[in-house]
Amino acid sequence: MNRRSRLTILVGSLLFLGLALWWSVWFPFAPERVRGAIPSHALMVGEHHRLGDDADLLLQNTSLRESIQVLGGDVEAIDEFMTSRFGRWLTACLGGRYTVTAFAPRSPVGAPAAWMAASWGGVHAQVMRWMMEAGLISGWDRLPGRSPIVCYTLRSPGTGPVLSATVYEGVVLLAYSRDPGAVRRMVRRVAYGQPASRLPVETVPTPDRVQVCWTPRADVAPRAEYTWSLPSTNAIGVHATWSSRMPLPIVRPETYRGEFPVVAAGIVCPPVDAPTDVQLSESERRDLGAGLGSLSGALMLVPSAILDVLPGLARSPAIGALYRETIREKIDPKGVIALGLLRDTYSGRLLGIKTPSLVLAVKTSSELDLAAELPPLLDRWNARLGLSLLARERGSEGIDFPVFIVDEARNGIYSSMKASEKPALWQAGNWLFIASNLAAAREVSRAIEQSAEPPQGAWWSAAAATPGMVHGWFDFKAAGSAVRKLMALHAIVQIAQGERSGPAVVLMERTGRAVSALEPFGEGSLKLELGRDAWTMDVRVGH
Numbered sequence: 001m002n003r004r005s006r007l008t009i010l011v012g013s014l015l016f017l018g019l020a021l022w023w024s025v026w027f028p029f030a031p032e033r034v035r036g037a038i039p040s041h042a043l044m045v046g047e048h049h050r051l052g053d054d055a056d057l058l059l060q061n062t063s064l065r066e067s068i069q070v071l072g073g074d075v076e077a078i079d080e081f082m083t084s085r086f087g088r089w090l091t092a093c094l095g096g097r098y099t100v101t102a103f104a105p106r107s108p109v110g111a112p113a114a115w116m117a118a119s120w121g122g123v124h125a126q127v128m129r130w131m132m133e134a135g136l137i138s139g140w141d142r143l144p145g146r147s148p149i150v151c152y153t154l155r156s157p158g159t160g161p162v163l164s165a166t167v168y169e170g171v172v173l174l175a176y177s178r179d180p181g182a183v184r185r186m187v188r189r190v191a192y193g194q195p196a197s198r199l200p201v202e203t204v205p206t207p208d209r210v211q212v213c214w215t216p217r218a219d220v221a222p223r224a225e226y227t228w229s230l231p232s233t234n235a236i237g238v239h240a241t242w243s244s245r246m247p248l249p250i251v252r253p254e255t256y257r258g259e260f261p262v263v264a265a266g267i268v269c270p271p272v273d274a275p276t277d278v279q280l281s282e283s284e285r286r287d288l289g290a291g292l293g294s295l296s297g298a299l300m301l302v303p304s305a306i307l308d309v310l311p312g313l314a315r316s317p318a319i320g321a322l323y324r325e326t327i328r329e330k331i332d333p334k335g336v337i338a339l340g341l342l343r344d345t346y347s348g349r350l351l352g353i354k355t356p357s358l359v360l361a362v363k364t365s366s367e368l369d370l371a372a373e374l375p376p377l378l379d380r381w382n383a384r385l386g387l388s389l390l391a392r393e394r395g396s397e398g399i400d401f402p403v404f405i406v407d408e409a410r411n412g413i414y415s416s417m418k419a420s421e422k423p424a425l426w427q428a429g430n431w432l433f434i435a436s437n438l439a440a441a442r443e444v445s446r447a448i449e450q451s452a453e454p455p456q457g458a459w460w461s462a463a464a465a466t467p468g469m470v471h472g473w474f475d476f477k478a479a480g481s482a483v484r485k486l487m488a489l490h491a492i493v494q495i496a497q498g499e500r501s502g503p504a505v506v507l508m509e510r511t512g513r514a515v516s517a518l519e520p521f522g523e524g525s526l527k528l529e530l531g532r533d534a535w536t537m538d539v540r541v542g543h
Contacts, residue, residue, distance in 0.1 A: 027170035029120060031098050034171055037118035037186040038197040042104040044249065044263050045199035046210035046226075051095030051119075054208070054230070055082070063234045063542050066520035071513065093121040093128050093172050101210075102197065103263045113254075113262050114177035116186060121172045129167035140165070147184040148191040161260045178260060200225070212242075212249045214265060222246040234521070235542035243534050244271040271532040275303040278467035279334045284363065285464060286451065287431060288338055291444045292361055293454025296340035297478030301463050301471040304335045304363065306530065322384055326377050332430070335363030336467060344481040348437030349421050355489055356482035357440035362432045370404055370427055378406075394419060394438075402426065403441060459525050472526035476541075480515040487511045 038045055048054075058064055059082065065075045081087040099119040106113050121128065131137050132152055143151040143164060151166040164183035165174045168190055175182035189196060200211040213223040222243030229237040242248065247265035254260045280288075292299055307328070331337075342357040349355060374391045382389055388409040393402055406423045408415045424441040425434050428448055435441040454460050463471040487508040518524065521542040529536040 027122065027126075029097065029122070030170070031120065033169065033190055034098055034100050034118045034120050036190050036193070036196045037171065037173055038100055038102045038116065038199075039104050039107065039185070039189065040195040040197055041107055042102040042197040042199060043214060044103040044210060044212045045197050046101045046208070047200055048095075048099040048101065048208045050097065051099050052091040055091065055095060057230050058236075061230070061234055061236070061542070063521040064236070067517045070516045070520065089124055090128075093124045094119050094174075096121055096124070102199075105262065111182070111185065112177050112179045113260070114175050114179070114182040115261075116176070116182065117172075117174045118186065119172045119174075120170060121167070122170050125167045125170050125172050128172065132165075132167070143180055143184065145181060145184065148187050151181075151183050151187065153180045199223075212246075212263070214246060224249065231540070235540055236521075238539045239537070240539075241534055241536045242269075244269055244532065269535055272306060272308070272530050273532055274530045275305040275334075275468040277334050278303050278305075278336060280336060280363070280464075280467060284430060287429060287448050288336070288361060289454040289460060290450070290452045291428070291431075291433070291448040292338050292340035292359060293460060294447050294452035295342050295346055295443060296359075297343040297480075297482060298341040298474045299472070300339045301467075302337045302339075303468055303470070303530075304331050304333055304337055306470070307331065307337070318384055322381060326380055330364055330368065330373075332363045332365045335365075335430075337362050341479055341482050342440055342443070343475075343478045344485075346440055346443045347482070347485070348439045350417070350437075350489065353489070353492075354485070355436075356485050357443075358436045359440055359444055360434040362434075364427075364430050364432050367430060368427055368432060370402060370425060374404055374425070391425070392419075394424075403438070405438070462527075466527075468530075470526070470528035470530070472524075472528075474524040474526075476515065476518040476521060476524060480519050483515050484508075484512050 035047075059075075059079065068075050068078070082091065094117075097120045099117060101117045102115070104114050104116065119125075128137075132140060133150065139155050140152040141155055143153050147166075149166055149168050151164060154163040154165070156162055161176055161178050162180050163174065163176050164180050165172070166183055166187060167173070168187050171190065173183050173186045173190075175186060188194060199213055200209055208227060210226040211223050212225075222245040224240065224242030224246060226238060226240045228239070231237050245268075247268045249263050250266040251261050252264055254262050307323070338361040340359045340361075342359060344356070346357050347354050348357045370391075371393060378389045378391055381387060390407050390409055391404045392407050394405050403424050403426045405419050406425065407419075420438040422438070423434060423436055424438045425432065426441060426445065427433070428445065433441065433444060435444065459471070459473045463469075463473075491505050491508045518541065523543065524539070524541040527538045
């Protein structure tokens with residue numbers, strides 16, 4: 001064999017090996033294969049493009065980095081991993097060109113609920129598959145049983161939910177469920193073309209979104225959609241829209257065989273016409289800004305018209321009827337209702353325990369004569385609901401107009417409280433103020449007299465420009481302490497009433513962690529647009 005023949009054989013062999021290797025690792029981009037892994041009964045499905053790039057942007061968010069540290073994470077270790085060769089490769093696998101995430105409840109055939117993800121990894125995914133088969137990625141064990149391809153489960157102690165994974169034709173599949181075989185069903189859907197989820201429904205395409213629907217017919221059923229953005233290096237924005245005919249989704253834990261988060265239906269926000277004629281005079285807005293804006297760590301502004309919806313959400317129909325009969329006509333339908341959680345400096349006391357102060361401001365249709373109107377109103381509520389509330393007029397230092405304390409005729413814990421610890425009502429112009437304690441009433445009235453300036457700045461101006469929307473503003477550091485105390489007080493009350501302390505304590509601990517995680521962002525804002533067909537909300541945390 002001469003040299004030319006040997007060279008021809010060598011080149012041909014190398015070409016054959018190269019083509020074989022290319023055929024083994026390369027698959028044409030197929031987003032339908034990624035989406036095909038999600039079952040048809042999934043309630044919530046999200047699609048994401050270039051998650052790895054989003055991860056890089058998020059890690060540049062200084063507030064988020066501090067938040068991760070507060071929760072016990074090691075930001076430097078995350079940075080080191082993300083910049084390492086393995087980290088960049090794994091990011092390309094799990095957060096590359098196209099990713100779909102989903103939550104599926106218990107299936108019609110009895111399979112447990114599962115959180116799942118499918119991501120297009122391409123060549124990177126095939127290399128990952130070989131590494132798992134060779135045992136080069138530690139912590140994963142082969143999943144026993146039959147499936148079109150070998151599946152793996154992450155080694156973990158106990159009998160709780162487990163994470164399982166595999167790679168099929170360029171697609172990385174992950175499942176988190178009480179059933180280790182959840183990922184195997186994902187493989188079968190892709191391999192055998194089983195019915196997949198119709199979410200997200202193809203409407204106006206967006207870069208990243210999550211859609212929620214409570215029925216399999218996602219193309220005709222009401223649904224919700226969530227998108228997000230990174231408007232600055234220190235802020236995160238979320239935009240949500242949902243049909244007024246669908247229950248809001250909530251995430252709650254199930255504790256059977258280990259805690260597992262599930263998506264469930266919450267309350268239904270009934271249709272309501274968006275208020276278009278909200279009116280506040282300059283002096284009314286100034287009084288509200290001085291009284292609540294200047295003292296609050298968290299503040300909500302709500303058009304009065306939405307009160308026609310809230311009684312329908314109450315558990316007792318009697319409350320809605322009482323509201324319509326006794327209070328509705330006294331509230332200005334073109335006005336605004338404000339609720340402020342005062343800063344920790346302005347806390348009151350409950351049975352001697354320091355507690356946060358809440359103040360509600362309602363714009364009335366005309367100036368009320370509380371001395372004449374409050375007693376008969378309470379009489380009607382007492383007769384209908386079996387209460388024994390009464391109003392006592394009281395003078396207080398620093399308040400030069402009548403203040404009424406809500407008291408109780410029966411002997412009990414409430415009647416034994418000091419007058420300064422009980423809710424107080426007073427009128428300032430066309431504003432009816434209701435404070436959780438007399439000290440808060442004194443501070444708010446003093447701020448109005450001094451025309452204190454609200455610190456919310458741009459948010460206050462935006463709220464004034466669109467008064468027909470619901471607006472919220474939160475100073476996480478100022479309100480954080482107050483929220484923690486409210487949750488602690490809730491736990492104390494539950495224990496005092498003989499209820500199980502476990503759920504209340506868990507709620508207190510989780511709220512504390514959430515507040516701690518938000519505090520580094522400084523401020524947050526919320527804008528909610530009401531509608532007969534759909535409600536739209538924009539949330540922003542950070543500057």
